[in-house]
Amino acid sequence: MATFVFDFSEGNKDQKDLLGGKGANLAEMVNMGLPVPPGFTISTEACKAYLKDGKSPDALRVEVTQALRKTEDQIGRHFGADKEPLLLSVRSGAKFSMPGMMETVLNVGLNDTSVQGLAEFASDERFAWDSYRRLIQMFGKTVLDIDGELFAAALDAQKAKAGVASDPELTAADHKEVVAAYKQIVLDEAGLEFPQDPRTQLNMAIEAVFNSWNTERARLYRRRERIPNDLGTAVNVMAMVFGNLGETSGTGVCFTRDPSTGHSGVYGDYLSNAQGEDVVAGIRNTLPLAELEKLDPKSYADLRAAMRQLETHYRDLCDIEFTVERGKLWMLQTRIGKRTAAAAFRVATQLVDEHLITMDEALGRVSGDQLSQLLFPHFAADSGVMPLAKGLGASPGASVGEIVFDNDGATARKEAGAKVILVRRETSPDDLPGMVASVGVLTARGGKTSHAAVVARGMGMCAVVGAEALKVDPNAKTVTVGGTVLHEGEIIAIDGATGEIFVGEVPVVDSPVMVYISEGIDAAQQAAHGDPETQDLINSVDRLLRYADGVRRLRVRANADTAEDAIRARERGAQGIGLCRTEHQFLGERRTYVEAVILAETEDERTAALDPLVPVQRQDFVELLTAMDGLPTTIRLIDPPLHEFLPDLTELSVKVAVAEAKGEEADPHELKLLAAVQRMHEANPMLGLRGVRLGLKIPGLFDLQIRAIAEATVELLGQGKRPKPEIMVPLVGSVRELQIIRDRAEKIIADVTATTGTALRIPIGCMIELPRAALTAGRIAEEAEFFSFGTNDLTQTTWGFSRDDVESAFFADYLESGVLTISPFETLDGFGVGKLVKMGVEAGRATRPGIHVGVCGEHGGDPESIHFFHAAGLDYVSCSPFRVPVARLEAGRAAVDASEHAASA
Numbered sequence: 010m011a012t013f014v015f016d017f018s019e020g021n022k023d024q025k026d027l028l029g030g031k032g033a034n035l036a037e038m039v040n041m042g043l044p045v046p047p048g049f050t051i052s053t054e055a056c057k058a059y060l061k062d063g064k065s066p067d068a069l070r071v072e073v074t075q076a077l078r079k080t081e082d083q084i085g086r087h088f089g090a091d092k093e094p095l096l097l098s099v100r101s102g103a104k105f106s107m108p109g110m111m112e113t114v115l116n117v118g119l120n121d122t123s124v125q126g127l128a129e130f131a132s133d134e135r136f137a138w139d140s141y142r143r144l145i146q147m148f149g150k151t152v153l154d155i156d157g158e159l160f161a162a163a164l165d166a167q168k169a170k171a172g173v174a175s176d177p178e179l180t181a182a183d184h185k186e187v188v189a190a191y192k193q194i195v196l197d198e199a200g201l202e203f204p205q206d207p208r209t210q211l212n213m214a215i216e217a218v219f220n221s222w223n224t225e226r227a228r229l230y231r232r233r234e235r236i237p238n239d240l241g242t243a244v245n246v247m248a249m250v251f252g253n254l255g256e257t258s259g260t261g262v263c264f265t266r267d268p269s270t271g272h273s274g275v276y277g278d279y280l281s282n283a284q285g286e287d288v289v290a291g292i293r294n295t296l297p298l299a300e301l302e303k304l305d306p307k308s309y310a311d312l313r314a315a316m317r318q319l320e321t322h323y324r325d326l327c328d329i330e331f332t333v334e335r336g337k338l339w340m341l342q343t344r345i346g347k348r349t350a351a352a353a354f355r356v357a358t359q360l361v362d363e364h365l366i367t368m369d370e371a372l373g374r375v376s377g378d379q380l381s382q383l384l385f386p387h388f389a390a391d392s393g394v395m396p397l398a399k400g401l402g403a404s405p406g407a408s409v410g411e412i413v414f415d416n417d418g419a420t421a422r423k424e425a426g427a428k429v430i431l432v433r434r435e436t437s438p439d440d441l442p443g444m445v446a447s448v449g450v451l452t453a454r455g456g457k458t459s460h461a462a463v464v465a466r467g468m469g470m471c472a473v474v475g476a477e478a479l480k481v482d483p484n485a486k487t488v489t490v491g492g493t494v495l496h497e498g499e500i501i502a503i504d505g506a507t508g509e510i511f512v513g514e515v516p517v518v519d520s521p522v523m524v525y526i527s528e529g530i531d532a533a534q535q536a537a538h539g540d541p542e543t544q545d546l547i548n549s550v551d552r553l554l555r556y557a558d559g560v561r562r563l564r565v566r567a568n569a570d571t572a573e574d575a576i577r578a579r580e581r582g583a584q585g586i587g588l589c590r591t592e593h594q595f596l597g598e599r600r601t602y603v604e605a606v607i608l609a610e611t612e613d614e615r616t617a618a619l620d621p622l623v624p625v626q627r628q629d630f631v632e633l634l635t636a637m638d639g640l641p642t643t644i645r646l647i648d649p650p651l652h653e654f655l656p657d658l659t660e661l662s663v664k665v666a667v668a669e670a671k672g673e674e675a676d677p678h679e680l681k682l683l684a685a686v687q688r689m690h691e692a693n694p695m696l697g698l699r700g701v702r703l704g705l706k707i708p709g710l711f712d713l714q715i716r717a718i719a720e721a722t723v724e725l726l727g728q729g730k731r732p733k734p735e736i737m738v739p740l741v742g743s744v745r746e747l748q749i750i751r752d753r754a755e756k757i758i759a760d761v762t763a764t765t766g767t768a769l770r771i772p773i774g775c776m777i778e779l780p781r782a783a784l785t786a787g788r789i790a791e792e793a794e795f796f797s798f799g800t801n802d803l804t805q806t807t808w809g810f811s812r813d814d815v816e817s818a819f820f821a822d823y824l825e826s827g828v829l830t831i832s833p834f835e836t837l838d839g840f841g842v843g844k845l846v847k848m849g850v851e852a853g854r855a856t857r858p859g860i861h862v863g864v865c866g867e868h869g870g871d872p873e874s875i876h877f878f879h880a881a882g883l884d885y886v887s888c889s890p891f892r893v894p895v896a897r898l899e900a901g902r903a904a905v906d907a908s909e910h911a912a913s914a
Contacts, residue, residue: 029243031102048247056241138184271355400476403462408449557901587887626717700740787852800866879903
């Protein structure tokens, strides 16, 4: 038969699955000999059984009785006794910390009779009645689901009646009146008397903690933190020790190091004559922990010794809750403390220098998400400016600039020396020039994987999307939020981390870590202006990032479309380009060339339209390959839906119709365009004529790019440079598609070789972005020298999701109901899409053992996805230039994790 209840002395810190985090750490402190009040833990298995059956297991109450008697024997007092009563705290404790999300009840066991015995035992009547009113208040709110404001109002009324400002000023008589008022609230709201039987109180409190696992706030927190719903919570039942026994008692929270900066020292809050909930509730102003040394030197010394012992034992920053009862220190809880990103890096390297952890362990103590927080500029914390509205923080950073609504406005203002923020309902590829000219992007629609978000992240630009409160009118050039109307040219500020939108200037603070990443440690130390805290942070990041580079197996490339992007990526440590999206090189003025190719009716017309593109494409590739000299540069052949190069069907139809309605002769070119748009119109362009299909339908487009790549390579080889281009064919679903393009490419490369006398060796591979490509990867590898998984499209086609539509349409409902815990466009769906990736890698290498395999979707810069790609055996990940440092760090962490798992297997 399963055991549901464990004494604190029976567990250890490694039993979090069974005892929850709090219970496991209480057991560990007992094992260490620290002063922990006696008690026991009801396991997560009991909670799961309760939630499954709707009632507690039959054996649970018997086991609770046995554990309760052991607790009584240890402390020398009895639960339910009229004299010297044992009181209990009943607290939740899940495997993963969920601060404030679940329930706690203190002083369980008090009733109308035992409150008198407590007063005698403590020689303090006020304390006894204060404890009793706390029990009724917490029990009423937590167990009976009574609105807590009713109790707060009754307490405030009593303070007003007594003419006092704070709770400790209330007398015993005052508290008796509060207790009477609270009992009446319970009767009125719950329809029952406050239970006088201590065991009934305990049973109800335990079940209330079980029930709190499924409260809306707990479920919401788990969704946000991606904590599984089936873990359940443990319940920790502990003998009460009292911090509200006068001025020689108190309660507090402390950290073994500063969780904001990572510095060693005395950090925490203390509140004399109080119980633990008073500290976190903010009802009274706390004292700095150092004040405890003046109030109670012995307890302070004992606490400092315990803090050192815990940090040495856990080898990490610890968060501790404690109570002092009449000069006696009691440890109530410890856990690994949450910390800022800066503190995480400092603490990790400090512990290495103190010989408490290894560099492998230090790398595991920081994360790519924390590093990304350190890379972007941010608003000064003390600005005091209140946000006007809030959207989704889609690309980190802090930007201040003039509002502009279109490409022309953005470009003109930038040329005039102004910083601008492009404000749109939503963005499309046409908005790229405006985005390039801006320091930030703000949209009223879209999610974290919308066009604006994806492009902004790739450019390292601050972006806030999906700010639904914004009413954007591009014609009137206004944006309205409630009663506030902002016009073009007015200054706004946006925070890409929080999604907040401000009116007017907000001070921006640069990131010294980004200076280090971009310009090196010497430049960063100069930018720190001698500030030792900043210098220490830069050194910590440098040490851990260099260590990650030394241990990682995955190489890190960048997605870069221009020489400027490539240079930026190389500065940040990119080891090549994993994706150059050539369609971006055809936007703007060059769009008309592609339009002419599409409209061509004969081979001669198509050739005439293509010829002017060859030299400009060649120059594009010369610049790109120069920037990445000596490093592999994967160039994807043009892959846009055709509609991106043609006018909008509706707008063009209206224009022609208006001309006809006016009796005017329609422009012949527009008529020709309309016929072509109507002929090529697709209901779903993302699944239509694009990628390799476009290359087969209009062969000249691919041919000119392949020739431009080959000629650019010859030109650079002649200059003594080391270009390493790789040609990548997009959207392949059949090996025959790739075979046709490969044959044509090899002929073009051979022709350039014959013409120039320069031998060329340019690898030809393809993207794996369709389920069929992954399933037939073994056959495709017969023609492909490398694979690059395009996980954006692979996710779309596997799930049947359109990433541009689903976030606003139903993702919120899917996250709410638990169908998804995170967008599969943010973190790879390992169960579905990931299975296709693994199959593709295995099948490709079975055919061609030496095939090089990478990933170039958005997931290449996502920390969790990088760990998956390492395990799947990929050779590299490719991400935006601004995510390269994050990918380097996470690739190192993935290698260390894999090594640890292999060693423990």
